[in-house]
Amino acid sequence: ILNVEQSPQSLHVQEGDSTNFTCSFPSSNFYALHWYRWETAKSPEALFVMTLNGDEKKKGRISATLNTKEGYSYLYIKGSQPEDSATYLCALGAGNMLTFGGGTRLMVKP
Amino acid sequence: DVKVTQSSRYLVKRTGEKVFLECVQDMDHENMFWYRQDPGLGLRLIYFSYDVKMKEKGDIPEGYSVSREKKERFSLILESASTSQTSMYLCASSLVSIGYTFGSGTRLTVV
Numbered sequence: 001i002l003n004v005e006q007s008p009q010s011l012h013v014q015e016g017d018s019t020n021f022t023c024s025f026p027s028s029n030f031y032a033l034h035w036y037r038w039e040t041a042k043s044p045e046a047l048f049v050m051t052l053n054g055d056e057k058k059k060g061r062i063s064a065t066l067n068t069k070e071g072y073s074y075l076y077i078k079g080s081q082p083e084d085s086a087t088y089l090c091a092l093g094a095g096n097m098l099t100f101g102g103g104t105r106l107m108v109k110p
Numbered sequence: 111d112v113k114v115t116q117s118s119r120y121l122v123k124r125t126g127e128k129v130f131l132e133c134v135q136d137m138d139h140e141n142m143f144w145y146r147q148d149p150g151l152g153l154r155l156i157y158f159s160y161d162v163k164m165k166e167k168g169d170i171p172e173g174y175s176v177s178r179e180k181k182e183r184f185s186l187i188l189e190s191a192s193t194s195q196t197s198m199y200l201c202a203s204s205l206v207s208i209g210y211t212f213g214s215g216t217r218l219t220v221v
């Protein structure tokens with residue numbers, strides 16, 4: 001079983017704050033790193049797939065970086081809004097399989 | 111719009127009942143997966159399937175079985191439901207090496 005860890009487990013921020021959280025994974029035999037956003041009562045939604053060391057992806061106010069040599073990825077949210085409140089999942093891809101971390105639950109207060 | 115549909119959003123079942131959770135996808139994906147999500151534990155893989163009539167155990171298969179008689183449908187079966195199986199269940203499908211498309215989940219409560 002691959003060990004994928006996310007920190008923090010939960011996070012409360014004020015509207016307008018910028019925030020970031022971490023996904024750690026084994027650096028050996030890396031294939032792909034996925035980020036998902038899971039809002040309450042909805043399906044998890046794919047944000048990014050990253051495969052190369054040094055990859056940076058951006059989607060609106062959300063961006064992610066990848067360091068495969070040291071085994072971590074950061075997700076950044078600039079100027080958090082209440083609609084950003086969700087659980088953010090990272091997953092390590094290998095072949096057809098994804099192994100998920102425990103998620104970071106983000107709550108943005110207006 | 112591509113879809114993974116789970117038959118029930120909420121279910122309440124009694125201990126010892128046989129429970130069927132259904133998942134249907136319309137994307138012609140080969141791979142289908144069943145996960146459960148519990149607070150602090152993330153998504154844990156129960157079973158997956160690479161093709162019709164194929165099934166593989168995931169990390170936590172005990173107490174569950176699956177059925178995939180048609181490509182589009184992947185069923186999760188709780189042979190004799192227990193309170194420890196109270197959880198959120200998520201179905202997903204994928205093509206090889208591409209990310210998952212998830213259903214909206216079934217919140218199962220076993221009383």
